Amino acid sequence: MDIKLTIDGKEVVVPQGTMLIDACRQAGADIPTFCFDPDLKLAGSCRMCVVQPKGWRNLVASCVTPAQNGMVIETESPDVIEARKVVLELMLARHKLTCHTCEKDGECNLQDYCYRYGVTESRFVGKVHSLFKDDSNPFIERDYDKCVMCTRCVRACDEITGARAINVMDRGHHAKIATSFDGELADSPCVFCGQCIMVCPVGALSSKIAAGKGKPAQNEKVLTTCTYCGTGCTLELNVKNDKVVGVTSNRDPEWSPVNRGALCVKGRFGWDFINSPERLTTPLIKENGEFREASWDEALNLAAQKIKGIKEGYGPDSLAMFSSARITNEENYLAQKLMRAAIGSNNVDHCARL
Amino acid sequence: MAQEYRVLLEYADKINPEKASDYIKVGGYKGLEKARSMNPKDLIEEVKKSGLRGRGGAGFNAGMKWSFVPQYPETKYVVCNLDEGEPGTYKDRIICQKNAQALLEGMAICGYAIGSKQGYIYCRGEYPFVVELLKNAIGNAKESGALGEFDIEVRMGAGAYVCGEETALIESIEGHRGEPRFKPPFPGVEGLWRMPTVVNNVETFACLPYILTNGAEWFAGIGAKSYPGTKVLTLTGDIENATYFEVPTDYLLRDVIYELGGGVKGGKKLKAVQVGGTSGAFIPPQNLDTPIDFDSMSAIGAALGSGAVFVMDETRDIVDIVNRIAKFFEHESCGQCTPCREGTFRCKEIMEKINNGRGSLQDIENLKLLARVMMKASLCGLGQAAPIPITSTLTHFEYEYLRKLV
Numbered sequence: 173m174d175i176k177l178t179i180d181g182k183e184v185v186v187p188q189g190t191m192l193i194d195a196c197r198q199a200g201a202d203i204p205t206f207c208f209d210p211d212l213k214l215a216g217s218c219r220m221c222v223v224q225p226k227g228w229r230n231l232v233a234s235c236v237t238p239a240q241n242g243m244v245i246e247t248e249s250p251d252v253i254e255a256r257k258v259v260l261e262l263m264l265a266r267h268k269l270t271c272h273t274c275e276k277d278g279e280c281n282l283q284d285y286c287y288r289y290g291v292t293e294s295r296f297v298g299k300v301h302s303l304f305k306d307d308s309n310p311f312i313e314r315d316y317d318k319c320v321m322c323t324r325c326v327r328a329c330d331e332i333t334g335a336r337a338i339n340v341m342d343r344g345h346h347a348k349i350a351t352s353f354d355g356e357l358a359d360s361p362c363v364f365c366g367q368c369i370m371v372c373p374v375g376a377l378s379s380k381i382a383a384g385k386g387k388p389a390q391n392e393k394v395l396t397t398c399t400y401c402g403t404g405c406t407l408e409l410n411v412k413n414d415k416v417v418g419v420t421s422n423r424d425p426e427w428s429p430v431n432r433g434a435l436c437v438k439g440r441f442g443w444d445f446i447n448s449p450e451r452l453t454t455p456l457i458k459e460n461g462e463f464r465e466a467s468w469d470e471a472l473n474l475a476a477q478k479i480k481g482i483k484e485g486y487g488p489d490s491l492a493m494f495s496s497a498r499i500t501n502e503e504n505y506l507a508q509k510l511m512r513a514a515i516g517s518n519n520v521d522h523c524a525r526l
Numbered sequence: 527m528a529q530e531y532r533v534l535l536e537y538a539d540k541i542n543p544e545k546a547s548d549y550i551k552v553g554g555y556k557g558l559e560k561a562r563s564m565n566p567k568d569l570i571e572e573v574k575k576s577g578l579r580g581r582g583g584a585g586f587n588a589g590m591k592w593s594f595v596p597q598y599p600e601t602k603y604v605v606c607n608l609d610e611g612e613p614g615t616y617k618d619r620i621i622c623q624k625n626a627q628a629l630l631e632g633m634a635i636c637g638y639a640i641g642s643k644q645g646y647i648y649c650r651g652e653y654p655f656v657v658e659l660l661k662n663a664i665g666n667a668k669e670s671g672a673l674g675e676f677d678i679e680v681r682m683g684a685g686a687y688v689c690g691e692e693t694a695l696i697e698s699i700e701g702h703r704g705e706p707r708f709k710p711p712f713p714g715v716e717g718l719w720r721m722p723t724v725v726n727n728v729e730t731f732a733c734l735p736y737i738l739t740n741g742a743e744w745f746a747g748i749g750a751k752s753y754p755g756t757k758v759l760t761l762t763g764d765i766e767n768a769t770y771f772e773v774p775t776d777y778l779l780r781d782v783i784y785e786l787g788g789g790v791k792g793g794k795k796l797k798a799v800q801v802g803g804t805s806g807a808f809i810p811p812q813n814l815d816t817p818i819d820f821d822s823m824s825a826i827g828a829a830l831g832s833g834a835v836f837v838m839d840e841t842r843d844i845v846d847i848v849n850r851i852a853k854f855f856e857h858e859s860c861g862q863c864t865p866c867r868e869g870t871f872r873c874k875e876i877m878e879k880i881n882n883g884r885g886s887l888q889d890i891e892n893l894k895l896l897a898r899v900m901m902k903a904s905l906c907g908l909g910q911a912a913p914i915p916i917t918s919t920l921t922h923f924e925y926e927y928l929r930k931l932v
């Protein structure tokens with residue numbers, strides 16, 4: 173059944189059960205949000221998305237309030253603007269405002285909304301408790317001095333990854349995101365997928381591997397498919413000056429139909445080898461205990477000769493093929509063909525078992 | 527002279543609250559019998575007709591609340607709110623200690639009305655002795671057969687004020703952090719373990735046996751028309767008789783203090799009275815001639831709330847008291863939503879600043895702004911009501927603030 177309501181003077185028709193936020197967006201309103209995430213369960217807690225239904229005593233959080241027939245909604249009334257400004261000022265009052273060095277600079281909800289509502293400073297400055305978590309893990313920076321407590325990381329960890337590594341600890345102003353007993357991620361069920369970074373609306377969570385190499389907002393994004401395994405996750409290579417400086421998620425289901433932005437530790441953090449000086453760029457042959465560079469022809473000839481020799485001396489089953497899950501299905505097909513048809517053994521396996 | 531009118535507490539200290547047989551001797555479990563002879567729909571109508579409204583603070587019509595519960599799901603729950611976290615409130619404890627069987631009977635009546643066989647009582651963590659009492663009372667009532675198929679389990683809180691909010695209470699029973707849920711969905715549709723659930727206060731449930739036994743009209747005729755029945759009040763602060771009373775709801779606040787309460791302690795003058803607990807408004811002496819019922823209290827910008835009456839004499843420092851209240855809310859905010867998590871903390875900071883003589887007019891402006899946004903944009907009643915002591919004292923006792931400014 174459809175219902176009709178008026179939003180900022182425009183009439184909109186939506187199916188029953190539609191949340192106000194969607195109805196407002198349909199009417200062209202730009203609703204700011206922190207805790208709302210279309211891929212996660214609703215929280216309704218940041219109160220940034222409040223709007224004003226005519227005749228109601230209170231404002232309502234549009235992300236968790238179902239649209240009702242006949243409602244008259246204002247999305248930028250003086251009360252709404254006042255509430256949003258105060259929410260922002262309350263966040264700012266405890267925020268480590270270091271946009272200049274922040275990885276999130278340029279695509280941060282807090283920064284963008286402060287700009288939009290002209291919030292330059294907070295009227296509620298006072299005591300600040302530092303919640304920065306010095307976590308020795310190699311992947312994720314946990315700077316809760318920038319956290320706005322939207323709990324998106326908690327929900328992503330639970331609902332997307334299923335790890336349940338983090339949750340809210342303590343109460344009130346002292347509430348914070350923590351692993352059980354407020355330990356380090358490495359001692360928790362965390363699998364370092366970085367889904368928490370993906371959903372964080374501010375710079376509280378960021379990649380240690382990409383830190384300082386280029387702000388994601390300024391990097392060129394090259395959409396590609398992760399080469400680590402056969403799942404085929406879409407990811408965005410962050411490119412700066414022709415170098416890969418990071419990986420971010422593309423969450424658009426059109427572009428990222430397989431994983432909708434979700435990645436694993438390898439896809440999100442395992443890219444820094446690309447520019448590593450230790451990376452092999454030519455084949456190496458070991459002679460007298462030392463490696464020397466060789467051409468592909470020389471190396472392949474040597475390998476073929478040795479394989480042939482082993483096969484002749486000890487039979488085809490003395491050889492085994494171990495191929496890689498990082499190559500394509502077609503390449504893996506060819507690899508087993510080589511093993512079975514040319515060498516004559518069924519000893520074929522690959523690395524995805526590791 | 528205005529008198530107490532005891533319904534729930536008529537046999538206080540004359541019967542053993544743990545014994546169903548004692549209660550039955552004074553007419554107990556007749557209401558449940560009557561309820562069970564009725565069709566559940568008619569029963570809900572009868573409760574609606576009595577005009578009984580929630581005694582936990584929100585004042586919602588009990589029968590109306592029950593009528594929102596859908597019929598089809600097989601599993602539904604009846605939950606009794608005995609969190610009683612509101613400072614200065616102990617009327618639910620008194621009702622349990624004097625007349626626990628009436629609570630059990632009321633819950634069973636509700637169970638029959640909505641089609642639920644399982645009740646829970648969520649008891650304040652600071653009341654372990656009440657948990658014992660209730661467990662014995664339930665055991666005894668079950669043994670006597672009075673409750674029939676209806677079972678009641680007692681669950682204990684861990685000392686969080688916010689767990690008195692019905693959805694935080696439900697989360698707590700489920701074993702989660704005590705954080706309120708956004709509404710809708712309301713518990714009546716999606717409550718405990720996502721099943722339809724009626725949450726009512728102890729006193730609300732305890733009224734039901736009497737409504738069923740004496741009839742809806744009888745109840746509707748007691749006290750204020752729009753909030754009929756009696757109300758158990760607990761008096762604290764600078765008052766001669768710091769105890770509990772049960773009065774009809776059209777009873778005047780002035781009589782609560784000067785008749786039953788015996789007046790301000792030591793014959794001092796009254797400065798203010800806070801009704802309904804910590805989040806209640808401060809009422810100045812000129813508003814004392816107001817009946818205590820829900821709507822009359824609302825009309826003067828106050829709230830009946832839990833029925834706590836906190837009396838402050840002429841020597842009390844309003845700003846200091848409000849400062850302490852601000853500390854309480856800062857401590858009790860669950861931390862879920864921004865206006866309350868950060869707002870209660872900043873309110874406390876500003877109140878401290880003013881109380882310590884370091885505040886400015888700008889601080890008062892900031893306080894008013896913060897209060898306004900917390901009331902309008904917080905997720906649950908805690909954040910929405912936390913600024914009321916501040917705003918009401920800024921209205922009625924502004925000079926107390928002004929004289930502390932630098």
Ligand SMILES: Cc1cc2nc3c(=O)[nH]c(=O)nc-3n(C[C@H](O)[C@H](O)[C@H](O)COP(=O)(O)O)c2cc1C
Pocket residue numbers: 579580581582583584585586607608609610611612687688689690691692693725726727728730731906907908
């Ligand atoms: C912060 C907060 C604390 C509350 N504490 C209590 C309480 O201790 N006892 C209670 O009965 N209701 C309390 N309530 C009200 C409940 O949410 C709910 O309205 C009530 O239990 C419904 O019962 P009633 O309709 O019988 O009053 C509280 C509400 C809020 C917002």
Ligand code: SF4
Pocket residue numbers: 267268269270271272274275276277278280281282283318374375376
């Ligand atoms: S999180 Fe946002 S507001 Fe905070 S420092 Fe980073 S960019 Fe600036």
Ligand code: SF4
Pocket residue numbers: 312325328329330333335336337338357361362363364365366367368369
């Ligand atoms: S990295 Fe993944 S598993 Fe670890 S906390 Fe973040 S979301 Fe959870």
Ligand code: SF4
Pocket residue numbers: 318319320321322323324325326349368371372373374376377
């Ligand atoms: S770390 Fe980020 S995602 Fe998690 S609660 Fe804080 S702001 Fe939200």
Ligand code: SF4
Pocket residue numbers: 688705706858859860861862863864866867904905906907908909910
């Ligand atoms: S108003 Fe306060 S207690 Fe209620 S949900 Fe928000 S933070 Fe929690």
Ligand code: FES
Pocket residue numbers: 204205206207208215216217218219220221222233234235236
């Ligand atoms: S976006 Fe709606 S409350 Fe956070």
